[in-house]
Amino acid sequence: MSTLVAARLGGSAVSPPPAREQLVDPRRVRTLSLLFMGLAHVTVLRERVKGIAFMLVELVFLVTLPTTVRLIGGLVTLGEAQPHLPIRERPNSLFMMIDGVMVLTVVAIFAAAYAISVKSASKAAREINTRGFPSEKHKRFSAVADRAFPIIGLTPTFILIAFFVVVPLVFSALVAFTNYAAPANIPPANTVDWVGFDNFVRLFGGDNLWGGAVARVFVWTLVWAFLATATTYVGGMLMAVVLKNSKLRITPLFRAIFILPYAIPGVVSLLVWRNMLNGAFGTFNRTLAALGITDAAIPWLTDPNLARFTMVMINLWVGFPYFMLLVTGTMTSIPAETIEAAKVDGASDWQVFRRIQLPQIVFQTMPLVIMSFAHNINNFGAVFFLTGGGPNLPDTTTTSAGATDLMVSWIFNLTVNLQQYHNASVLAIMIFLVIAPFAIYNFRRTKSFKEGEL
Amino acid sequence: MAGIDVAKSRRNQRINTAVIVVILCSVSIAVLWPIVHVIAAAFTPGRSIASMPVVPFSQGFTLDHFHHLFTSTNYLVWFRNTFVIATATTAGTLVLASLGAYVFSRFTFTFKKSFMMSMLVLNVFPSFVGMVAIFVILLRIGGLDTLWGLVLVYLAGNLPFTTWMVKSYMDNVPRELDEAARIDGATSFRIWARIVVPVCKPILVFLGVTSFVMPWMDFIFPRMVLRSPQNQTIALGLFSFVTDRNNFFTYFAAGSILVAIPFIMFFVLTQKMLVSSLAGAAVKG
Numbered sequence: 001m002s003t004l005v006a007a008r009l010g011g012s013a014v015s016p017p018p019a020r021e022q023l024v025d026p027r028r029v030r031t032l033s034l035l036f037m038g039l040a041h042v043t044v045l046r047e048r049v050k051g052i053a054f055m056l057v058e059l060v061f062l063v064t065l066p067t068t069v070r071l072i073g074g075l076v077t078l079g080e081a082q083p084h085l086p087i088r089e090r091p092n093s094l095f096m097m098i099d100g101v102m103v104l105t106v107v108a109i110f111a112a113a114y115a116i117s118v119k120s121a122s123k124a125a126r127e128i129n130t131r132g133f134p135s136e137k138h139k140r141f142s143a144v145a146d147r148a149f150p151i152i153g154l155t156p157t158f159i160l161i162a163f164f165v166v167v168p169l170v171f172s173a174l175v176a177f178t179n180y181a182a183p184a185n186i187p188p189a190n191t192v193d194w195v196g197f198d199n200f201v202r203l204f205g206g207d208n209l210w211g212g213a214v215a216r217v218f219v220w221t222l223v224w225a226f227l228a229t230a231t232t233y234v235g236g237m238l239m240a241v242v243l244k245n246s247k248l249r250i251t252p253l254f255r256a257i258f259i260l261p262y263a264i265p266g267v268v269s270l271l272v273w274r275n276m277l278n279g280a281f282g283t284f285n286r287t288l289a290a291l292g293i294t295d296a297a298i299p300w301l302t303d304p305n306l307a308r309f310t311m312v313m314i315n316l317w318v319g320f321p322y323f324m325l326l327v328t329g330t331m332t333s334i335p336a337e338t339i340e341a342a343k344v345d346g347a348s349d350w351q352v353f354r355r356i357q358l359p360q361i362v363f364q365t366m367p368l369v370i371m372s373f374a375h376n377i378n379n380f381g382a383v384f385f386l387t388g389g390g391p392n393l394p395d396t397t398t399t400s401a402g403a404t405d406l407m408v409s410w411i412f413n414l415t416v417n418l419q420q421y422h423n424a425s426v427l428a429i430m431i432f433l434v435i436a437p438f439a440i441y442n443f444r445r446t447k448s449f450k451e452g453e454l
Numbered sequence: 455m456a457g458i459d460v461a462k463s464r465r466n467q468r469i470n471t472a473v474i475v476v477i478l479c480s481v482s483i484a485v486l487w488p489i490v491h492v493i494a495a496a497f498t499p500g501r502s503i504a505s506m507p508v509v510p511f512s513q514g515f516t517l518d519h520f521h522h523l524f525t526s527t528n529y530l531v532w533f534r535n536t537f538v539i540a541t542a543t544t545a546g547t548l549v550l551a552s553l554g555a556y557v558f559s560r561f562t563f564t565f566k567k568s569f570m571m572s573m574l575v576l577n578v579f580p581s582f583v584g585m586v587a588i589f590v591i592l593l594r595i596g597g598l599d600t601l602w603g604l605v606l607v608y609l610a611g612n613l614p615f616t617t618w619m620v621k622s623y624m625d626n627v628p629r630e631l632d633e634a635a636r637i638d639g640a641t642s643f644r645i646w647a648r649i650v651v652p653v654c655k656p657i658l659v660f661l662g663v664t665s666f667v668m669p670w671m672d673f674i675f676p677r678m679v680l681r682s683p684q685n686q687t688i689a690l691g692l693f694s695f696v697t698d699r700n701n702f703f704t705y706f707a708a709g710s711i712l713v714a715i716p717f718i719m720f721f722v723l724t725q726k727m728l729v730s731s732l733a734g735a736a737v738k739g
Binding site: 290 | 471477478484488491503506551556572573578582584606607609610611643673692706707710717718729730732
């Protein structure tokens with residue numbers, strides 16, 4: 001395998017090398033390639049197509065260098081406030097920031113390309129000195145294009161991720177250190193300035209109102225993520241086991257019914273529940289009243305604690321089928337002989353479940369349970385469609401964080417309704433710090449990691 | 455003695471069955487109750503949730519709401535938009551993820567490790583954290599309020615995870631398969647199209663389904679990117695029926711049924727496959 005790849009990527013062995021003679025001087029190749037991208041390829045390595053491509057990259061970079069410097073300067077200053085100008089001509093700090101981040105990304109890509117060109121030159125030099133120059137066939141455009149396949153295959157992915165994932169994330173991390181917020185610092189009318197750690201100080205203790213809201217929402221986010229995951233997991237497992245043990249002929253029908261919540265788009269089911277549970281005119285309360293169970297309307301979504309409880313319950317409704325399917329799948333993979341053997345030894349159904357099936361299920365599903373916990377920390381839909389973050393609490397007028405708001409939905413409110421971009425960014429950084437360990441855990445159990453490939 | 459034991463165990467069995475039936479039925483009622491009400495609402499005269507009867511289907515029957523959806527709202531346009539977005543996102547995800555995964559799985563090159571590592575880390579971020587920047591970038595490239603702009607956002611969001619997933623699958627496919635083709639003189643592109651993609655069909659089907667389903671439910675990005683009425687998606691449209699200001703629950707119900715039914719049919723029909731693919735995801739790393 002490795003020789004094949006090497007042969008493919010670095011030109012191939014054709015003519016046997018002249019005895020011990022150095023066809024190219026590695027130090028000269030190194031100097032040339034460091035001097036100008038692709039120079040070594042064109043001059044001594046006889047890889048014209050590749051070399052010219054590299055040279056073009058450097059030329060474009062040099063031609064655009066003044067712009068690059070200007071845009072990075074913009075990122076540093078974010079523009080001076082110029083209130084005498086008409087709004088349209090004032091410096092737009094927002095654009096300056098994003099352009100700056102994008103240009104930095106381009107510079108990073110260029111630096112990577114430079115490193116790649118130097119590496120590829122030294123590698124080619126080594127190849128030539130051991131095996132001689134590659135034949136003409138391998139220097140044809142089609143051969144070069146095939147060797148460039150990794151680059152061609154990854155470029156679209158690379159560009160998309162760079163500009164639609166990396167740049168936005170870097171930008172929003174940077175916003176945490178600015179005063180980008182309504183009403184005083186919204187471009188284009190006003191500029192934005194760097195403020196250092198001021199936002200962190202305000203949110204983590206400097207301001208009682210904000211500090212209290214951060215603590216409250218943070219704790220609820222964790223409690224919610226735990227409850228949401230635990231209830232759906234236990235509920236799903238229960239249904240899977242009950243379905244498995246029932247010998248009724250209509251069991252498949254029940255299974256089909258139980259999949260329904262999983263199959264209905266979340267927007268639909270959550271909005272339905274929101275309407276059904278409306279305190280005043282929702283169907284649920286009116287049904288309870290008609291059955292004579294309650295007299296007064298129950299404020300399912302308008303009492304803070306009851307709303308939190310309702311949210312967990314509705315999430316159970318929405319989420320248990322996923323774990324039911326998952327546990328069903330895991331149970332079928334447990335060898336039937338093991339269970340038979342236990343039964344022959346006189347184990348009851350409960351003992352079989354408790355001692356044999358449960359440990360297996362837990363062991364196999366734990367990674368997905370952990371991912372589900374991370375997902376629930378960011379479960380925007382469960383809040384936004386069901387409660388909209390409400391009901392309101394005393395600090396909600398200022399902070400916009402309602403009783404059931406999670407960190408994510410709060411960030412959404414802060415961005416879309418209050419334009420408090422700086423605070424939203426601080427919270428986003430907080431979420432990242434909470435979720436990162438789960439990602440690392442998930443990463444460590446991937447096959448590539450275990451096999452030491454990474 | 456033995457006779458009593460048999461009788462006892464038979465009684466136990468019967469109690470067991472009874473308990474199971476009670477559990478299954480009560481859960482079924484809990485699952486079906488809102489669904490039945492939504493179906494009923496779609497066919498019941500009236501508009502808001504307040505006018506809905508407590509007993510489903512007890513206040514007459516009408517097809518007006520469906521008629522209203524097709525004639526007085528942009529429902530068909532929303533449906534078409536969402537379908538276009540979902541199809542384009544799925545196609546793009548499958549092509550780029552399988553290409554990227556093939557490169558990662560079979561080639562060695564500079565910065566491969568750091569690139570793969572950063573793709574994993576990027577997965578961690580809630581995707582809409584960078585909302586403002588995405589908005590400005592789309593504004594700059596003229597992608598605001600266009601369907602393709604939204605597709606680009608979805609594609610970029612999908613790729614880190616899907617590429618990794620296909621790569622882990624592909625690592626288990628014997629390399630001899632594509633190396634044999636290479637010795638026969640096939641180009642990398644040909645090997646990808648003719649050997650790698652067919653072999654990875656199971657995982658690609660799974661990814662295709664998940665990336666097709668995702669845009670139907672998403673709300674945040676369409677709301678941010680799509681502004682004009684003719685560019686809305688189903689989720690935005692349905693949401694607009696039941697805001698706090700105007701509650702047209704019956705239109706909402708009718709519209710929901712039209713989206714949900716294909717999904718439900720698909721999921722119920724493929725439940726066997728779902729079970730195995732979910733379990734596969736649990737066991738595999």
